Amino acid sequence: MTRRVKWCIGGWLILTAAGWITGLWLFAALSGLALAPLPFVLAARRGGRADPMEPLWAVCALFAFSYLLVPPLESLNAADFISLGGYLELPGAQLQFATTICGLAFLALLWGYFGSPGAWLGRHTPALRSEPGDLIVGGLAAVLFGLGVAAVGAAVVASGVDVSPGAISSGALRNGIVTGFAGRGYLSVGLNALSLSPPVATLWLARRPGRLRIVLVAALSIVAFGLLLGIVGSRILALQIPIMVAVIVHYRIKRLPLGAVLMAGLVIGLLGVAILTIRRHDPVPSPLGAAGALGLTLDGFNYFTTALARTHHFLWGQTVFEDAAYTYVPRGVWSGKPLIYGIVRAQEAVLPGLARDVGGTKATYPVGIVAEGYVNMGIAGVLALSAAAGALFRAARDRAAEASPIFLILLAWLIPNALSVMRGFGPTIPGVAITMLLASPLAVTRLPRRRA
Amino acid sequence: VRAARALVRVRPTPRRAAAGVIAIATLAALQAAVLAAPVELAGGGSGSVRPVAYKIASVAPGRYELSLFYAHRAPRVAQIRLVSIAQGPPIRDAPRSSDLLPTLEVGASRRYMVSLHARRGSYRLQVDGGPPFGFVVAP
Numbered sequence: 267m268t269r270r271v272k273w274c275i276g277g278w279l280i281l282t283a284a285g286w287i288t289g290l291w292l293f294a295a296l297s298g299l300a301l302a303p304l305p306f307v308l309a310a311r312r313g314g315r316a317d318p319m320e321p322l323w324a325v326c327a328l329f330a331f332s333y334l335l336v337p338p339l340e341s342l343n344a345a346d347f348i349s350l351g352g353y354l355e356l357p358g359a360q361l362q363f364a365t366t367i368c369g370l371a372f373l374a375l376l377w378g379y380f381g382s383p384g385a386w387l388g389r390h391t392p393a394l395r396s397e398p399g400d401l402i403v404g405g406l407a408a409v410l411f412g413l414g415v416a417a418v419g420a421a422v423v424a425s426g427v428d429v430s431p432g433a434i435s436s437g438a439l440r441n442g443i444v445t446g447f448a449g450r451g452y453l454s455v456g457l458n459a460l461s462l463s464p465p466v467a468t469l470w471l472a473r474r475p476g477r478l479r480i481v482l483v484a485a486l487s488i489v490a491f492g493l494l495l496g497i498v499g500s501r502i503l504a505l506q507i508p509i510m511v512a513v514i515v516h517y518r519i520k521r522l523p524l525g526a527v528l529m530a531g532l533v534i535g536l537l538g539v540a541i542l543t544i545r546r547h548d549p550v551p552s553p554l555g556a557a558g559a560l561g562l563t564l565d566g567f568n569y570f571t572t573a574l575a576r577t578h579h580f581l582w583g584q585t586v587f588e589d590a591a592y593t594y595v596p597r598g599v600w601s602g603k604p605l606i607y608g609i610v611r612a613q614e615a616v617l618p619g620l621a622r623d624v625g626g627t628k629a630t631y632p633v634g635i636v637a638e639g640y641v642n643m644g645i646a647g648v649l650a651l652s653a654a655a656g657a658l659f660r661a662a663r664d665r666a667a668e669a670s671p672i673f674l675i676l677l678a679w680l681i682p683n684a685l686s687v688m689r690g691f692g693p694t695i696p697g698v699a700i701t702m703l704l705a706s707p708l709a710v711t712r713l714p715r716r717r718a
Numbered sequence: 719v720r721a722a723r724a725l726v727r728v729r730p731t732p733r734r735a736a737a738g739v740i741a742i743a744t745l746a747a748l749q750a751a752v753l754a755a756p757v758e759l760a761g762g763g764s765g766s767v768r769p770v771a772y773k774i775a776s777v778a779p780g781r782y783e784l785s786l787f788y789a790h791r792a793p794r795v796a797q798i799r800l801v802s803i804a805q806g807p808p809i810r811d812a813p814r815s816s817d818l819l820p821t822l823e824v825g826a827s828r829r830y831m832v833s834l835h836a837r838r839g840s841y842r843l844q845v846d847g848g849p850p851f852g853f854v855v856a857p
Contacts, residue, residue, distance in 0.1 A: 359755040359756060363748075366748075367748075574752055578753060644749045645752065646749075
């Protein structure tokens with residue numbers, strides 16, 4: 267352990283102890299900030315050139331904001347950060363415990379990424395090294411695109427809403443599609459295929475860059491983006507397209523400079539905060555209100571504090587198992603498939619009755635990876651899921667760095683989905699499985715030709 | 719399968735085993751402290767028969783629906799009784815056991831709803847003789 271690492275952890279321990287000894291919430295709230303520089307310290311200690319597309323940055327930024335930065339900001343004005351008034355609550359004793367355990371969870375996340383779990387998982391995951399040919403990569407991009415367009419068409423037909431500028435701008439089409447998805451969850455596989463087609467097409471472009479290929483890939487990406495944002499109304503699926511394409515360009519065509527990536531990240535972050543602030547309709551926008559607007563999406567700390575107050579019986583991995591096993595089982599095959607399972611069950615354990623209040627499963631309020639771990643296995647679950655998330659990202663990066671196109675696609679999918687991972691680990695498992703399945707033709711090795 | 723096999727082959731050294739035992743004991747102590755920590759609900763009250771949350775919803779002018787949420791595995795509620803009025807006018811239809819409407823079990827939760835007529839004020843209920851539980855009606 268280097269001196270800088272010891273300083274960070276020592277500072278956190280001192281502030282945490284001061285919080286418990288004095289009983290002052292401020293010390294506890296500030297304690298997590300001492301750990302915030304650790305990702306930079308550990309990355310610098312590892313050596314080598316800084317990689318701006320490393321998943322570490324997205325994961326740590328989201329985790330640190332949700333669980334280390336929100337507590338001190340919340341101590342200034344908690345009301346700005348409560349996303350579900352009347353459901354979430356912040357009792358004093360549980361706040362103290364929550365800040366301490368969130369610090370431990372951040373250390374577990376970093377251990378999972380930099381330590382033995384990530385390296386071990388990377389070593390023991392099949393490498394799936396391959397060198398698929400032009401036909402396989404280009405054909406896969408076309409098939410994924412076709413599958414996605416067909417799924418969008420089917421979703422529009424199921425919605426019963428006519429496609430018109432009015433229906434799109436009013437949100438009627440999006441609401442119709444969301445309602446039409448009931449019992450047709452398999453259509454989401456097609457939408458995932460559509461969002462994966464641009465990065466696969468970029469992989470095809472990387473094999474032999476040329477003007478015609480650039481035009482084709484750009485056109486496919488724009489159409490996929492437009493369909494997902496305009497027709498389906500899925501901002502997350504649409505916005506992950508440019509990020510996934512950037513990851514492929516970075517690792518296969520041209521390394522993007524650190525400054526450019528930082529600027530792009532800053533612009534995207536500020537844009538997101540501005541949109542969320544406008545949606546809050548604050549009469550006088552303030553920096554704290556803007557941070558609170560972001561905190562309403564990244565509200566894992568409040569869910570965790572509430573979970574500490576309300577969860578006294580653990581679910582022993584039930585929600586993670588259900589997410590992994592139930593999600594893509596069609597109701598046509600299993601008529602008894604529960605409406606409330608997986609991450610929604612975790613939500614009900616923390617916020618009982620919320621699912622019924624919002625009309626069944628029309629909306630999900632993911633409790634966050636830390637609260638999800640707690641409702642399943644207490645503090646051990648918190649540490650296990652945090653370390654597992656770190657290890658998952660590290661393993662995907664290690665494998666993608668080798669000649670493994672399927673893991674490069676997985677890495678490209680994981681980076682924009684870091685937010686989803688932070689909001690719930692269980693739903694990530696079927697997400698990873700579907701991505702690997704859709705990209706599986708890339709793992710087909712093209713055997714080298716034998717010389718006569 | 720390969721990862722599971724590798725996990726089984728792990729042979730901890732005595733130093734690692736000792737560190738593991740200390741870590742597990744520390745975690746267990748922290749977990750016990752979390753579970754033993756008193757919980758102060760926004761509405762007041764504590765104890766094992768208290769709801770984990772409550773919610774007041776306005777269903778008509780002057781008419782409210784009080785929902786009491788119970789954690790899964792909590793004992794089923796048999797009776798809810800209005801024990802005191804801290805502030806505000808009396809509730810016309812004070813909740814009685816007959817007003818108790820057990821609703822569907824939703825996932826891991828249990829939820830009971832009581833319809834009541836009130837304007838504004840803060841009230842205290844008692845559930846199955848447990849500690850009083852406060853709630854606030856604020857239109």
